[in-house]
Amino acid sequence: MSQGKFAHSLGIRHLVCGSCNGCELEMNALAAPQYDVSQEGWGIVASPRHADVITVTGPMSDAMRHAAQLTVEAVSEPFVVVAVGDCASGDGVWCEAGSAGPGAGRELEASIFVRGCPPSPDALREGLRAAATLLDGRKS
Amino acid sequence: MANNYRERPVALGELRGAVDELISNALPLGCYASQRTVRTIFLSQTGPLGLRTVLGEGEKWESLARRYPFFSYHEREMQALQGIDVQSSPDERPLYFSSDAIPEAIVAEGKGISGVVVGPVHAGIIEPGRFTISTGGESVVHIDAQLSYSHRALEPWFEGQEALALAPRVARICGNCSVARSWGYARAIEELAGVDLDDGTEFARLVLAEMERVHVHLFDIGSIAAGAGYDRGTTAALGLRERICQLNHLVSGHRLLFDSVVPGGVKAGILADPEIIRTTLRELRDDVARFCDALLAKRSLLRRLEGAGVVERSLAQRFAAVGPSGRASGIACDIRAIAPYGAYRGFAFSEELAGGGDVYARAELRVREIARSFDFLERGLRELEGRRLPTPRQVEVAAGVITTVVEGARGAESISLALSATGRIERLHVISAAYRNWPLVTRAMEGNIVPDFPLVNKSFNLCYSCVDR
Numbered sequence: 252m253s254q255g256k257f258a259h260s261l262g263i264r265h266l267v268c269g270s271c272n273g274c275e276l277e278m279n280a281l282a283a284p285q286y287d288v289s290q291e292g293w294g295i296v297a298s299p300r301h302a303d304v305i306t307v308t309g310p311m312s313d314a315m316r317h318a319a320q321l322t323v324e325a326v327s328e329p330f331v332v333v334a335v336g337d338c339a340s341g342d343g344v345w346c347e348a349g350s351a352g353p354g355a356g357r358e359l360e361a362s363i364f365v366r367g368c369p370p371s372p373d374a375l376r377e378g379l380r381a382a383a384t385l386l387d388g389r390k391s
Numbered sequence: 392m393a394n395n396y397r398e399r400p401v402a403l404g405e406l407r408g409a410v411d412e413l414i415s416n417a418l419p420l421g422c423y424a425s426q427r428t429v430r431t432i433f434l435s436q437t438g439p440l441g442l443r444t445v446l447g448e449g450e451k452w453e454s455l456a457r458r459y460p461f462f463s464y465h466e467r468e469m470q471a472l473q474g475i476d477v478q479s480s481p482d483e484r485p486l487y488f489s490s491d492a493i494p495e496a497i498v499a500e501g502k503g504i505s506g507v508v509v510g511p512v513h514a515g516i517i518e519p520g521r522f523t524i525s526t527g528g529e530s531v532v533h534i535d536a537q538l539s540y541s542h543r544a545l546e547p548w549f550e551g552q553e554a555l556a557l558a559p560r561v562a563r564i565c566g567n568c569s570v571a572r573s574w575g576y577a578r579a580i581e582e583l584a585g586v587d588l589d590d591g592t593e594f595a596r597l598v599l600a601e602m603e604r605v606h607v608h609l610f611d612i613g614s615i616a617a618g619a620g621y622d623r624g625t626t627a628a629l630g631l632r633e634r635i636c637q638l639n640h641l642v643s644g645h646r647l648l649f650d651s652v653v654p655g656g657v658k659a660g661i662l663a664d665p666e667i668i669r670t671t672l673r674e675l676r677d678d679v680a681r682f683c684d685a686l687l688a689k690r691s692l693l694r695r696l697e698g699a700g701v702v703e704r705s706l707a708q709r710f711a712a713v714g715p716s717g718r719a720s721g722i723a724c725d726i727r728a729i730a731p732y733g734a735y736r737g738f739a740f741s742e743e744l745a746g747g748g749d750v751y752a753r754a755e756l757r758v759r760e761i762a763r764s765f766d767f768l769e770r771g772l773r774e775l776e777g778r779r780l781p782t783p784r785q786v787e788v789a790a791g792v793i794t795t796v797v798e799g800a801r802g803a804e805s806i807s808l809a810l811s812a813t814g815r816i817e818r819l820h821v822i823s824a825a826y827r828n829w830p831l832v833t834r835a836m837e838g839n840i841v842p843d844f845p846l847v848n849k850s851f852n853l854c855y856s857c858v859d860r
């Protein structure tokens with residue numbers, strides 16, 4: 252487990268790119284007292300400019316592509332993109348649909364892929380911890 | 392169950408009259424096109440009814456939305472996806488778009504009016520939508536909601552796929568209404584095939600659907616607390632909901648119950664120990680009741696909820712509102728009561744209603760509905776005790792056209808399905824409660840202050856994924 256600074260201070264911006272909302276339900280569950288990640292200093296931030304981590308779900312819908320790219324461009328280094336769920340990871344149920352891409356995490360060059368349809372809150376917490384570890388390695 | 396969907400041909404020139412006649416005593420469910428055939432669907436006293444209108448080459452569809460604004464999304468969809476030419480539509484913008492051609496928002500103009508745009512990416516864990524808010528001082532004059540950012544063109548892609556193999560995808564069209572949608576889809580296939588299910592399976596489906604309703608209602612109540620800035624309420628609601636999700640996992644192997652209802656029955660091995668589930672639910676029921684009572688007794692919270700985002704009954708009626716949002720404005724629209732299906736047929740059930748139409752009414756109604764769900768769960772699980780649920784039946788898929796409707800947590804969820812003799816999808820059209828209710832959210836905000844938008848929006852808490860598809 253990461254012991255660096257990011258382990259206790261992670262600003263998360265969440266991007267939904269054609270998800271079914273199941274992944275969002277489990278991301279929201281992280282705020283339940285059973286997990287309560289705010290106690291670890293993690294939270295959803297109001298702007299990509301404040302973010303250390305971009306979590307992304309869905310196969311990447313055509314309509315979201317541009318806004319998603321702008322969001323990632325707005326984040327300052329160091330940051331990590333985390334693909335949440337099978338759709339974002341590239342082999343979810345929607346990855347071959349009409350106006351969907353091959354996984355939003357693949358398009359946005361995610362470094363971490365949290366698998367599951369949807370991933371459990373425990374898996375999500377592990378994924379975010381791994382992101383903190385990566386960030387601690389990258390920080391200048 | 393036999394197929395109780397009926398349809399009759401109605402010529403284009405006679406459609407308006409037929410709709411005028413039906414709309415006063417049947418719930419309109421929308422209209423959709425399969426190539427050049429448009430079906431306008433109602434839920435009548437005898438079940439779903441379709442008016443089938445075939446458009447000749449070059450013939451145009453005369454907009455129903457001009458008189459019945461409820462049809463606007465439906466018409467914009469068939470224009471965008473099936474290329475139906477819609478005449479004199481009140482909103483001609485395409486319902487779907489790609490990143491390089493986002494439709495312009497409709498904004499109010501006038502002295503002292505200014506605008507704010509939020510989205511499609513938001514500061515939360517929520518689905519994408521762009522809201523263009525025209526304001527006069529602090530008050531909202533008009534909101535333009537641009538959805539469709541999650542559009543994946545699912546319906547055209549479904550065509551030609553095998554109906555039975557598609558079930559896991561149907562379960563994932565939207566995570567909030569998965570059980571309800573799977574149930575509607577299973578019923579469509581089963582009713583076309585004339586398959587009857589055993590009582591145990593029907594009770595199991597009812598139990599699963601009510602567990603979904605409880606977790607979604609708790610989430611929505613927590614979201615209302617969040618919209619009002621009462622974080623403690625949100626955390627507590629999420630904590631109670633988490634207990635349901637853990638129970639879901641225990642009974643079905645999936646925290647959100649995906650794939651628990653399948654064509655021909657319920658997932659094998661599900662709900663294996665009804666007694667344990669009942670005991671867990673009884674404890675949970677007490678805790679939920681305590682939490683909800685305390686929440687709705689909190690005066691500082693009530694001051695935010697009362698009078699915010701009012702939807703008058705007449706407005707709800709004009710837009711054929713469904714689900715808790717419709718019932719909070721006094722509209723009787725609970726499919727479990729008005730067109731009972733499955734095990735609901737055996738229950739004497741009168742739906743919960745409220746009159747206020749404000750955020751408070753939508754919250755308080757959900758609290759009452761949760762209590763009713765626990766009643767259903769108690770009785771359904773008692774029925775399951777000592778029964779061994781069969782593994783799903785093999786269904787011989789039969790050709791035909793059908794619409795089914797079930798009551799999801801957010802309201803009427805309909806599935807319109809056309810199957811070929813080889814068991815493949817000719818057309819699968821999915822219309823969700825959220826699709827029906829979205830236009831209400833924007834109207835509920837008119838005259839409210841801008842900072843109440845999250846609160847009013849969360850009091851509907853509509854999904855996007857099943858709207859955008």
Ligand code: SF4
Nearest residue numbers: 271273336337338368
């Ligand atoms: S991975 Fe599963 S839960 Fe997540 S968005 Fe895709 S279908 Fe929904």
